[in-house]
Amino acid sequence: MQTVDNQPGTSKVMDAPKHGLPVTIITGFLGSGKTTLLNHILTNEQGLKTAVLVNEFGEIGIDNELIVSTEDNMVALNNGCVCCTINEDLVQAVYKVLERPEKIDYLVVETTGLADPLPVALTFLGTELREMTRLDSIITMVDCANFSLDLFNSQAAYSQIAYGDVIVLNKTDLVDEADVDALEVRIRDIVKEVHKHKGARILRTQKAKVPLPLILSVGLFESDKYFNPSEAKHEHHHDRDHHDCSHDHDHNHEHHHHHSNHLENDGFTSLSFESDKPLAIRKFQYFLDNQLPENVFRAKGILWFEESPKRHIFHLSGERFTLEDDDWKGQPKNQLVLIGQNLDYEKLREQIENCLCTPSTSRGKGFGKN
Numbered sequence: 042m043q044t045v046d047n048q049p050g051t052s053k054v055m056d057a058p059k060h061g062l063p064v065t066i067i068t069g070f071l072g073s074g075k076t077t078l079l080n081h082i083l084t085n086e087q088g089l090k091t092a093v094l095v096n097e098f099g100e101i102g103i104d105n106e107l108i109v110s111t112e113d114n115m116v117a118l119n120n121g122c123v124c125c126t127i128n129e130d131l132v133q134a135v136y137k138v139l140e141r142p143e144k145i146d147y148l149v150v151e152t153t154g155l156a157d158p159l160p161v162a163l164t165f166l167g168t169e170l171r172e173m174t175r176l177d178s179i180i181t182m183v184d185c186a187n188f189s190l191d192l193f194n195s196q197a198a199y200s201q202i203a204y205g206d207v208i209v210l211n212k213t214d215l216v217d218e219a220d221v222d223a224l225e226v227r228i229r230d231i232v233k234e235v236h237k238h239k240g241a242r243i244l245r246t247q248k249a250k251v252p253l254p255l256i257l258s259v260g261l262f263e264s265d266k267y268f269n270p271s272e273a274k275h276e277h278h279h280d281r282d283h284h285d286c287s288h289d290h291d292h293n294h295e296h297h298h299h300h301s302n303h304l305e306n307d308g309f310t311s312l313s314f315e316s317d318k319p320l321a322i323r324k325f326q327y328f329l330d331n332q333l334p335e336n337v338f339r340a341k342g343i344l345w346f347e348e349s350p351k352r353h354i355f356h357l358s359g360e361r362f363t364l365e366d367d368d369w370k371g372q373p374k375n376q377l378v379l380i381g382q383n384l385d386y387e388k389l390r391e392q393i394e395n396c397l398c399t400p401s402t403s404r405g406k407g408f409g410k411n
């Protein structure tokens with residue numbers, strides 16, 4: 042776990058002392074644009090000093106590599122669900138931020154794409170943290186090109202929509218406006234099912250570019266109205282024995298019928314692959330085009346191809362993949378995480394290993410067109 046500060050140096054001092062530290066939770070399904078929003082916040086926050094807690098699904102923390110200026114403002118909570126396994130880690134991580142001698146104006150928590158945001162919110166409301174922090178809002182990112190509750194068959198995906206104070210319909214560049222309209226109607230219905238009298242603020246974005254005043258320090262989270270922390274049974278024990286996802290959470294909140302019993306992360310698991318050998322571009326492309334099974338919903342990686350001196354950032358969400366390049370800062374290597382349901386680990390691992398260069402692989406072949 043690492044701790045860090047964005048934009049060191051002078052920071053605009055907010056009125057609130059540290060014990061009222063405003064907190065925003067960014068949630069949203071796998072690949073919806075949470076990290077993209079986080080980077081947008083960190084590059085545009087203008088003088089605010091923001092601490093960031095990032096929880097990632099998968100053994101390798103690819104996000105550490107993808108978040109801007111992570112030298113000193115980030116606590117990475119790797120491998121585990123922020124709402125179950127590492128709940129106590131979350132409390133400890135927030136304390137670490139609060140105890141730092143320098144001023145912190147804001148705390149942003151990015152959950153994994155499979156986390157139910159409600160227990161995360163309750164962590165801020167139902168523990169000692171209640172005195173120290175002020176939960177400002179839950180922001181839910183939605184991938185307009187891939188959103189379907191049926192497709193995900195995921196309790197977490199439902200909860201993310203149901204409890205979002207601000208819902209950002211992202212990736213509008215990939216779909217027709219009429220589809221976004223239909224999605225918005227569906228989402229408003231889900232929000233209404235849970236919050237009878239309260240709508241969510243729904244925004245549309247590309248690359249999560251949203252004016253920050255619309256999402257930060259908005260005070261949209263209405264804890265007293267929708268949650269009763271004193272009733273929350275989500276207790277936080279200071280021993281390590283409770284880091285066990287196999288227990289059934291009973292948060293005993295008003296909307297009990299949607300409580301977050303998302304055992305095994307709705308059947309999603311991850312495969313992490315690392316190698317200090319380069320990949321052969323053609324083989325990897327063959328893997329993507331012909332072998333990658335449909336049950337891999339999300340993948341991300343930092344890739345090294347023998348044919349390229351660049352560092353390639355690979356993302357797959359649904360059926361779409363992208364490869365961007367920048368420069369290596371250290372020794373090149375491959376890091377790849379695949380996330381999906383019912384993964385055949387052995388087969389996948391073998392297929393990826395087969396993409397690595399063998400000494401006889403010829404050089405100089407570029408990425409072909411699909």
Ligand SMILES: Nc1nc2c(ncn2[C@@H]2O[C@H](COP(=O)(O)OP(=O)(O)OP(=O)(O)O)[C@@H](O)[C@H]2O)c(=O)[nH]1
Nearest residue numbers: 070071072073074075076077154211212247248356
């Ligand atoms: N076309 C398009 N791509 C986008 C947009 N926003 C984000 N992306 C891309 O979608 C991919 C996933 O974005 P991330 O921000 O990493 O998503 P995430 O929610 O943090 O992903 P996980 O943490 O793995 O669940 C990346 O390749 C982004 O560049 C958008 O508005 N349009």
